[in-house]
Amino acid sequence: MNNTPWLVIGAGAIGLFWACKLQTLGHKVHLVYRSENPGKKITLESFTDESGNQQSTISKHKIKSFTAQELTERESTEKYDKVMICTKSFDLKDAYLQVASQITEDADIACLCNGIGAQEELQHALLETQTLWAGTTSEGILKVDINHIKHTGLGDTYFGQWIETTPAKTFPLDNLTVTNIHQRVIEKLAVNAIINPITALFNIHNGDILNEEYKSLLAASFIELASVFSHPKFSYIEQSKHLTSNNIKNRINTIAQLTRLNRSSMYEDLKLQRQTENNFISGFLLKNSPIELPIQQLLHDGIAFPEHREENKKKLLSIT
Template sequence: MKNSPWLVIGAGAIGLFWACKLEKLGYKVHLVYRSESPGKRITLESFTDEGGTQEVISSKHKVKIFLAKELTESYDKVLLCTKSFDLADAFNQVSNYITPDADVACLCNGLGAQEILQESIQNSQTLWAGTTSEGVLKVDVNHIKHTGLGDTFFGEWTPSDATKVFPIESLTVKNIRQRMLEKLAVNAVINPITAIFNIQNGDLLNEEYKPLIKATLDELADIFTHPKFCFIQESQHLTSDNLRNRVNTIAQLTRLNRSSMHEDLRLRRQTENNYISGFLINNSPITLPIQQLLYDGVEFEEQREEVKKKLLSIT
């Protein structure tokens, strides 16, 4: 299996990072890009080594690059690193080059896109949903900075009777939906608030945002612990205190970072709003006035200033 190449879809920060990581692990990597070509060599700049030592390490990683229409080989290992709204379309563009027994993995924010992708793949293929806390910043088309060490896990999106292992065995977990819900909860606070208020992650810890953060966390806890929530078995541990600890920790660890949704709004790109706040609103058994405000503030620029006032007036 290691002799066959990985097909990595997406040349954003995470796609380039995983192309480098897989190449470092000894795999051949074929990278599909959509618009700008990253070239055959990717520069990975790390500020910490694997042991956490603070130093700058720069390395070059050689990969083959393609547009989707240029593919000719068949692949049994695929990693999709796209935005949630692009996930199924990206797969469909390369599906003719994926073997019937392939492992198809995805790394994207939020929930909802995985279910759509599951419907697109063959029954004989295995969908692995992933979540990562690696900090990566794209500074050029072929240059990324690894700004923070993190963990990455993959698990079967639809568990099968057979015990399957992800092609990189050390990354396999059985409770992937729980881990993804934990990340969704954090994203549902940090992403929309930093985007709407145009602030860095660490600013969420400032006194002026404390009432808003508390109210947002309490509302999320009401969903995740509600007996009629569709993922209650995987989310019931997400109480207000649990969520508060998670959000405070991530905000502190990434205090100088800007969330992906913040950058999407700043650069006037489509956001993953529908797969974060939108997913919660559409799947909640109770009304979510704060998540609705956050959704509207991200989605509708003309409402943003009014939304800010309402959010800051929450006590």
């Protein structure tokens, strides 16, 4: 067992999952929650094994948990040199700042959030001697209670330095380091920019996006995103130019089928009237695109402005 604990910030589905996974890998883990105390034990219900085979298992994980205030007020000289922030994009920077005094000056700080923009905000808040590892994951996780999660689908998780160094560093967990994290973040953005707002607006599961009634909307969305990702004035052109319409279509089809019974995070947020990551997904594209994106505009506005939601839904379904 490694002696230095990981600090996991965020007790949503992803945060609870990684707290359990890190413990399974032999690490000590401390968990920071904001509003709901997960208690002393977290239940992880898995429906697949590490090879992707169907196998239902239930495991219990005893993990120390604190609020940010409790963590900073503890009578301890221990500081954390490995941190994983699993909050929403809009909370990422503040989550770090709330516990920054408890983090070492040379810490590895990882983040798992949707969209683009929050990583840069966090990078500016870090010390120059700290390393930011941006991550992407396709694990299927559902939170069914404050201390109970279901692992519904096996996926991949990767981390890469947001700002590369020479020589390159290695992420403190084996076999998760990549050198093209910006490309992977853009690829995840392409998927989220379609699946998340459509499932949220039309109140459907991920797999339902492939139904006939959304076929024209999806086809037009693939073309629109490909047009910005291939545009020479797009700021991420070197990382996004491979995302053709067919490439995006194949990614959406694969993810929608693999997570067909899952509900997107934006679906859950909209249903529970919580703030969404809309501004870091469609909002990022609208802000950074050198061309007009009428479909992304309708998707963004449908989420952002409830009073125009039904009108925008009708416009989206009339797209041919």
